[in-house]
Structure formats: structure tokens, C-alpha cells
Amino acid sequence: MSLLGHLSQIAGQAFADLGLSSDLGETVPSQRPELAQFQVNGAMAAGKAVGRPPREIAQEVADRLSGHPDVSRVEVAGPGFINITLTDEAIARFATEAAGDQYLGFEVTARPETVVVDYAGPNVAKAMHVGHLRATIIGDSLARLFSFAGHKVIRDPHFGDWGFQMGLLIAALADEQPDLPYFDPDAGEYPTESPVTLDDLQRVYPEASARARSDDDFADAARMATVRLQQGDPGYLALWAHMKGVSEQSQRKDFGALGVNFDLWYGESDVHDRLAPLVAGLRESGVAEESHGALVIRVAEETDNREIPPLILESRSGGFLYSTTDLATVQMRVEELHADLMLYVVDRRQADHFVQIFRAARRAGIVPEDTRLEHIWFGTMNGPDGKPFKTREGGVVRLADVIDMLTVAARRRLDEAHLAEEYPDEERDQIAEMVGIAALKFGDLINNRTSDYVFDLDRFSSFEGKTGPYLQYAAVRIKSILRRASAAGFAPGSLLPPTVDTERDLMLELLRLPEVVGRAIDLRAPNHVAEFAFDLAGKFNRFYDTCHILSEPDEGRRGSWLSLSTWALSALERLLDLLGIEVPDRM
RNA sequence: GCGCCCGUAGCUCAAUUGGAUAGAGCGUCUGACUACGGAUCAGGAGGUUGCGUGUUCGAGUCGCGCCGGGCGCGCCA
Numbered sequence: 284m285s286l287l288g289h290l291s292q293i294a295g296q297a298f299a300d301l302g303l304s305s306d307l308g309e310t311v312p313s314q315r316p317e318l319a320q321f322q323v324n325g326a327m328a329a330g331k332a333v334g335r336p337p338r339e340i341a342q343e344v345a346d347r348l349s350g351h352p353d354v355s356r357v358e359v360a361g362p363g364f365i366n367i368t369l370t371d372e373a374i375a376r377f378a379t380e381a382a383g384d385q386y387l388g389f390e391v392t393a394r395p396e397t398v399v400v401d402y403a404g405p406n407v408a409k410a411m412h413v414g415h416l417r418a419t420i421i422g423d424s425l426a427r428l429f430s431f432a433g434h435k436v437i438r439d440p441h442f443g444d445w446g447f448q449m450g451l452l453i454a455a456l457a458d459e460q461p462d463l464p465y466f467d468p469d470a471g472e473y474p475t476e477s478p479v480t481l482d483d484l485q486r487v488y489p490e491a492s493a494r495a496r497s498d499d500d501f502a503d504a505a506r507m508a509t510v511r512l513q514q515g516d517p518g519y520l521a522l523w524a525h526m527k528g529v530s531e532q533s534q535r536k537d538f539g540a541l542g543v544n545f546d547l548w549y550g551e552s553d554v555h556d557r558l559a560p561l562v563a564g565l566r567e568s569g570v571a572e573e574s575h576g577a578l579v580i581r582v583a584e585e586t587d588n589r590e591i592p593p594l595i596l597e598s599r600s601g602g603f604l605y606s607t608t609d610l611a612t613v614q615m616r617v618e619e620l621h622a623d624l625m626l627y628v629v630d631r632r633q634a635d636h637f638v639q640i641f642r643a644a645r646r647a648g649i650v651p652e653d654t655r656l657e658h659i660w661f662g663t664m665n666g667p668d669g670k671p672f673k674t675r676e677g678g679v680v681r682l683a684d685v686i687d688m689l690t691v692a693a694r695r696r697l698d699e700a701h702l703a704e705e706y707p708d709e710e711r712d713q714i715a716e717m718v719g720i721a722a723l724k725f726g727d728l729i730n731n732r733t734s735d736y737v738f739d740l741d742r743f744s745s746f747e748g749k750t751g752p753y754l755q756y757a758a759v760r761i762k763s764i765l766r767r768a769s770a771a772g773f774a775p776g777s778l779l780p781p782t783v784d785t786e787r788d789l790m791l792e793l794l795r796l797p798e799v800v801g802r803a804i805d806l807r808a809p810n811h812v813a814e815f816a817f818d819l820a821g822k823f824n825r826f827y828d829t830c831h832i833l834s835e836p837d838e839g840r841r842g843s844w845l846s847l848s849t850w851a852l853s854a855l856e857r858l859l860d861l862l863g864i865e866v867p868d869r870m
Numbered sequence: 871g872c873g874c875c876c877g878u879a880g881c882u883c884a885a886u887u888g889g890a891u892a893g894a895g896c897g898u899c900u901g902a903c904u905a906c907g908g909a910u911c912a913g914g915a916g917g918u919u920g921c922g923u924g925u926u927c928g929a930g931u932c933g934c935g936c937c938g939g940g941c942g943c944g945c946c947a
Contacts, residue, residue: 447946589943702909
């Protein structure tokens with residue numbers, strides 16, 4: 284059990300002995316490190332509950348704790364805080380246990396669940412751009428966190444390939460290049476090479492989208508094309524496959540550059556076979572009804588303080604919309620993937636959409652009672668001007684360009700610092716890329732998921748302070764020490780009770796890892812991991828500044844410090860891995 | 871108009887979900903290298919947490935009312 288878990292149990296028992304709830308014993312790191320190492324706040328809540336002075340309760344709990352052999356000091360302070368300080372021997376014992384554990388003291392879940400993480404949300408005809416960054420980075424970190432916790436994680440980007448945007452593209456191409464065989468009902472064979480490139484699609488799509496807004500005839504044509512595609516027109520399907528193919532190819536490359544991999548590469552179209560039966564069933568059961576010529580599911584509830592529009596299953600023109608595919612996807616994830624929890628990592632603007640989907644899924648009986656659906660929303664990524672991040676010309680910034688900019692910046696910074704100078708070119712390029720990606724991911728994940736934040740390339744590229752590269756550097760330096768120690772024939776030894784403040788602080792920090800990671804998972808908040816990794820690196824740097832390991836003459840002490848360094852490195856690398864950040868061997 | 875989110879140091883952001891004296895990074899000022907990688911470390915200055923008002927032992931956090939900003943509100947995704 285983790286140190287904090289252990290302390291909570293001891294304090295909880297003390298509360299229980301007084302006839303109070305053992306939950307009150309929850310122990311957390313002290314907010315006043317100069318007073319104590321840990322604190323218990325339950326006496327105040329208990330005082331309110333049973334109508335007794337909190338300090339009195341706190342004192343009774345403290346009296347019971349003071350006899351424990353691990354506790355060196357316990358005091359009651361303020362309105363009823365219970366401050367606890369451990370013996371150095373106890374710290375060393377817990378440290379030894381956590382350092383030797385492959386999960387660093389974290390307790391893997393006893394009840395593994397299947398967790399589907401739906402994130403990134405690439406679409407046909409759209410190269411990955413900065414708008415996809417947060418979803419991808421946050422989703423990937425959450426997937427890593429749940430996986431670390433022992434759950435079965437299924438990562439699915441949920442490719443947008445079956446809605447109205449496909450009709451728009453087909454209609455636009457039919458207009459622009461009517462001679463293509465896909466539009467000829469008598470054509471038997473279709474080319475194997477795509478007639479369009481991703482660049483073509485990226486030009487055509489915004490044009491078509493804009494035209495549909497002002498040109499009703501064109502919009503109708505696009506809607507008809509959507510329906511024809513969904514009904515299986517062979518020419519349309521062949522063209523669709525080409526468009527999907529070139530989009531996916533480019534997107535897989537972008538994800539690869541980010542170090543993001545998916546377990547499935549499903550799209551809206553993969554649930555196509557479910558759409559008609561699902562819709563027919565809902566119509567029959569009365570869950571769905573006609574409204575304004577469309578088929579909808581009403582999801583408004585009496586307690587709503589605003590109007591929640593109905594979910595539209597089938598448009599007036601008979602086409603299925605993304606609501607329809609989303610609902611069918613929920614069904615698929617329940618029936619085929621046996622999901623217990625579905626996390627939709629999608630930006631906040633779609634909050635209403637997910638309310639509709641989740642309610643409709645419940646109403647339609649598509650999800651079992653204990654299956655949870657969550658919209659993990661996040662804020663907007665803005666440019667330094669505080670407005671959504673755009674190029675100087677006002678266009679969207681391609682993901683590949685962002686990565687490129689950061690890699691160039693990383694490379695320049697490496698050169699300035701005369702780092703990696705003598706390494707082979709290939710390794711130096713790899714390091715620059717790793718550093719650039721770390722800057723990008725950490726710069727995003729350090730922020731609270733729900734706040735908007737400013738993406739400032741210059742700031743991220745400065746590689747100083749609270750940044751991914753700072754953490755990589757800290758880890759690389761530990762590796763360097765361990766290499767030197769090994770070369771000198773110094774072996775790690777058992778962890779001894781700390782004798783230096785910075786050493787004790789580092790151990791206590793490392794012992795917090797289980798709770799921090801657990802909290803990050805509970806709150807779906809990777810920023811807790813990012814913040815902790817930064818604090819940990821700082822604690823190590825302070826330790827390393829005060830304790831000179833390699834010149835330490837006492838063998839036992841030196842061995843203990845080497846073990847502490849090894850432990851810190853494992854923790855740092857693990858935490859960074861949970862953020863999707865890699866650490867080079869040297870830099 | 872209705873609803874959701876936000877407003878914290880000069881700037882960018884945190885804050886263990888109601889706990890003690892609101893913390894970091896950047897910037898700024900002062901220090902520390904004949905030691906393990908100075909992308910480092912030690913320290914200073916910098917705050918009426920938008921404003922007001924409640925709730926209670928305790929409020930950045932919860933309620934109410936204002937002010938300011940972002941976003942969403944039926945057949946796009």
C-alpha cells in the first residue's frame with residue numbers, strides 16, 4: 284500500500300476508535316512543510332457532524348497516533364489540523380518498497396474495465412491541424428493513464444468519413460470534373476489510383492462548404508449525394524474510398540510524428556450497417572418520431588434549464604447525420620467492444636451534442652445501466668493574441684508545420700547550448716524531434732484541461748523553466764550520473780534513512796506518486812501528472828545540488844543515493860511516458 | 871434572449887474539489903561554478919483571487935446580484 288494510503292488507514296482507525304467514520308482519516312501532504320510532512324483535516328468535518336469542538340477530536344486522534352512507531356511527531360494546530368511527521372526509518376522503509384515496485388507504489392485496479400477513448404477526430408479532406416492537437420494530446424495521455432491503472436484501453440480516433448461533408452465533396456467534384464468515371468452509371472471499373480490528392484480535397488472542401496451556404500441548389504445536390512453514397516452507389520463508394528484513403532494516409536503520418544497510436548482505426552462508415560436497422564427499430568418502438576420532416580429523438584427533460592434540441596437521426600432528405608453514426612457507434616462499442624466506460628475527448632463546443640447522444644442512448648436502451656459515457660471536454664488553444672491560433676494569413680496551421688517549427692526551434696536551441704554537437708547527425712535529428720514534441724505536449728498538458736490556453740511558440744521554444752525539455756534534460760542528467768557511477772564500479776545499495784533535507788524531500792515527493800496518478804485518472808486531468816513531474820524534477824535538482832554522489836566516500840551512503848537516483852529516474856520517465864513524452868539517452 | 875465556461879502577480883498558468891500564510895514558470899533584481907552536464911541551484915520584489923453580498927470555525931473554490939470576455943443554441947462535424 285502507498286505511504287499516504289497507509290497513513291490514511293492508521294488515522295482512519297483512530298477516528299473509528301472514537302466512533303467516527305474512518306474516511307475522516309484521509310491523509311495528505313502538508314501544506315505547511317515547515318510544520319510537518321503530512322496533515323489530516325477530518326477532525327473539523329467530524330466536529331461539525333457530531334457537534335463537538337474539532338480541536339478536542341483532533342487531540343484524541345493525535346493521542347492515538349503518537350504511539351505509532353512510524354510517527355516521530357504529531358501535533359494539533361489551528362482549528363483542528365492534525366500534523367504528522369514520520370521517522371526517517373519509516374520513510375526509508377516505504378521508499379524501499381515503492382522504489383522496488385514496477386508501478387512505483389501505485390496500486391493497479393482490482394476491477395479492470397474496458398475503456399474506449401475516442402479522441403483526435405480526424406476528418407476526410409482535412410489535414411491534421413492545431414485544432415486537433417489538444418484532443419490528440421489529452422486523449423493520448425488519458426489512454427496511457429487508464430492503461431497504466433490496469434484497464435483495457437481501446438483507442439479509437441473515430442474518423443469522420445460518412446456524413447454530409449462527403450456529399451459536399453462528391454457534389455463539388457461532380458461539378459468540377461464531371462467526366463470522372465465515378466459519376467458514370469455505366470462505368471464498370473474504377474481507377475485504382477486516387478484522382479484527387481489531399482491538397483485537392485483541402486482546397487475543394489472549404490469552397491464547397493461555403494457554396495452550400497449560399498447556393499441552395501448545390502446544397503440539395505450535396506444532400507442527394509450524401510444519401511446516394513450512404514445507400515451504396517458503387518461509383519460514389521469508389522470515389523469515397525479514394526478520398527478517405529488519401530486523408531487517412533496523411534493523418535497516420537501526422538499521428539506517427541506525434542508518437543500517437545490507435546488500437547482501432549474505425550470511422551463513422553464502419554457502423555453503416557447498423558444505421559438502417561437501428562433507426563427502423565427506434566421508429567418502431569416509438570423512441571424516434573417525425574418532426575419537421577426529419578426523424579428525431581426528443582431528449583429534453585423537465586429539469587432542463589435550457590432548451591435541448593432533439594437528436595436528429597435522419598434528415599429531411601433521408602440522409603444519416605453524425606448524430607446517427609455516433610449513436611450507432613455507442614451501440615457498437617457496447618455490443619462488440621464491451622465497453623464499460625467511454626471517454627469522448629472532444630472540445631467544449633460539442634457539449635450539447637454529447638448530452639443528446641448520451642440521453643438518446645439511455646432512452647433507446649442502447650447502453651446498460653452501469654456503462655458510463657463521459658464527454659471529456661477541453662478549452663480552446665489560442666494564439667499569443669488570445670484568439671484561436673491561426674497563421675499570419677488567417678488560415679489554419681497544419682499539424683505537420685507545428686511539429687516542424689518546434690523541431691527547428693529545438694535544434695537551434697541544442698546548437699546554442701552546444702549540446703549533442705559531437706553526436707551523429709541522425710541521433711541529433713532524433714533528439715531535436717523528441718525535444719520539440721516534448722515542448723508541444725508538455726506545453727499543452729501542463730494546463731488545466733478545461734481552460735483555454737495560449738499556444739506561444741516562442742515561449743515553448745525557450746526550453747527553460749516549466750517545459751518538457753527541462754524535464755527531459757533532468758532525466759538525461761540522472762542517466763548520465765548513473766552511467767558514470769557504473770563506469771566507476773559504484774553499485775546502488777539499499778535506501779538508507781535520509782540525513783539531508785533535500786534527500787528527505789525527494790523521497791517524500793516520490794512517495795506521493797500513487798495518489799497523484801490516481802487523482803489524475805479520477806479527474807481525467809493529465810495536468811496533475813505534468814505538474815508533479817515538474818516538482819519532482821525540481822526536487823531531484825535540489826538533491827543533486829546538495830549531495831555530490833560520485834565523490835561521496837561512504838559506500839553505503841553513495842549506494843543509497845544511487846538507488847534514490849535510479850528511483851527518481853524511473854518515476855520521471857514513467858510520468859513523462861504518461862504524458863506521451865520520450866526521454867533520449869543523452870542530449 | 872436562454873444556457874455553458876472563464877476572470878488569480880507585469881505576462882502565461884496552478885491551486886490536493888471548502889482548509890492553515892493563494893503557488894509555479896517567464897520577466898525583473900541579488901547571489902552561487904578548481905565537483906557528478908549552468909537547459910542548474912539559492913534568494914528578493916511583485917496579490918483586496920473582476921466588483922458587491924451572503925453561507926461557516928474556515929471561501930479563489932459554494933449561493934445570489936452586477937461588470938467584462940469566450941463559446942453554444944434543429945437537420946454541418
